[in-house]
Amino acid sequence: MTKFEVTILGCGSAMPTTLHNPPSQLVDINNKLFMIDCGEGTQLQMRRFKTRIGKLHSVFISHLHGDHIFGLPGLISTLSLLGRKNDLNIYAHKEIDFLIAPLAAYMGRHLTFKVNIIPLNPYKEEVIFESRSIKISSFPLNHRIDTNGFIFEEKESPRHIIREMIEFHQIPFTHIYDIKNGADFVKPDGEVIKNDILTYSGNPAKRYAYCSDTAYAPEIIPYIANVDLLYHEATFAESELLRAKETYHSTARQAAEIAKEANVKKLVIGHYSSRYNELGFLLKEAITVFPETELANEGKIFEL
């Protein structure tokens, strides 16, 4: 069973409040930490919630509004004080250079690691990171400036081989890898033992989708269809529908409609407008359309 969980570091919006921090999340897949967005104070939130900054793998920035990026200088600076050696890849729209390049130049030789900007494509879906077990892609959202959502997915794990079958058919060690990946076993006498007799299916591949900030955008449904967990912004209540449209944000009801249409397993809403002190009514609004909804909150962990 792999570990796959999302920790909310901040789920407020542009205007900071005493209730919510600016946007940031950590996606932990088998102790690799992927950060999504990095609002001011994100490194302080990491400390508060005892996340392991040393495990930070890379950073994914949805768009270049200040509340999503102003924690980067402090984060980079602290990683350097801690002596990080590995490159830090930041997946973001290329204009983020306005913030990173002068910082890197100013810190110069004091920076203990290299920062790489890996530009996002704001126009179409793209795989942006891939390892043996993880795939991360980005896709366009609909906001006032170029904005991308992200899909974090495990690759399906290899099939599990049935130990007794190894002994029974005297399968040599050298064949195990291929069989786990679906091959049949051909015995020395030519007899073919079908793979599904030798194995059972591996762990299902889980998928997490992050959609913030965005207007109501049904065109994203194909990208996020059937994910195990969807984080979708719900900056406003339906009573502020006009304001949501004007600012290219979503209402709680719209987030729930996207979740329903995309047939996701669970929805988490966040990116709350600073006008709301109490969020129960946003949850209620979403649940009416999509019952499997939860509210994001700082420090909350969602397991997939």
Place this chain on the structure above:
Amino acid sequence: MTKFEVTILGCGSAMPTTLHNPPSQLVDINNKLFMIDCGEGTQLQMRRFKTRIGKLHSVFISHLHGDHIFGLPGLISTLSLLGRKNDLNIYAHKEIDFLIAPLAAYMGRHLTFKVNIIPLNPYKEEVIFESRSIKISSFPLNHRIDTNGFIFEEKESPRHIIREMIEFHQIPFTHIYDIKNGADFVKPDGEVIKNDILTYSGNPAKRYAYCSDTAYAPEIIPYIANVDLLYHEATFAESELLRAKETYHSTARQAAEIAKEANVKKLVIGHYSSRYNELGFLLKEAITVFPETELANEGKIFEL
């Protein structure tokens, strides 16, 4: 009686902790707010302690280490969201342009006000701001990079006129201003009434000195002599004297020695190293040398 108080927003040092925020303070003189240093999360601290962001007059940056400046992008961005119209003057070493210029360029027409960088002189004392009632100066400290301390002082208020004397000598309204500022009154018959018969002295001019970050630097004593309140960094305890020297920081005992030599009324120590969870021993160390010492802490307000 004028209002003159200092609110601590952050009194930690470079490495953030869950106990202390990076450096920032607000000096409130008659409801004008002057910010000193602006570490990451400063605007969030302003909200936490219910300080009035709309009253922010200007910002004073001691030096360009990240923990003293990385709150500026968020602060500037929020002031703009709030629709600030007045210019924001930032008094700082000119190299701060690396952070501000790209931000201003990126925000462009979205920035509702103008940011002016007013360069500090790292080599000598200079008056950097002066109004009818307030004077602010900067002077060199001794740190790894150019660093300045600041003195905030009220000007001595005009003398108070004794109401009964106005009637008794039939002083015309047009003479009051001059008399408050020290003039004698010459009666129509040529008789001279001395000013000290007509008035008593105005409110004493109070002074606040900020010294962080700095190595033990007795050469600063002439600048800060006799101030009512001195904030002096005490990053380390005396047991870390070597580390203090290496990093151009001070120990609590050294801060107290400066306070004593400068004959200040009260000392506040801060800029604590992240290694200390408990600060009583720093206070004890300082008090041995200078009894009128207090510990800084987030949210604490010191009145002058």
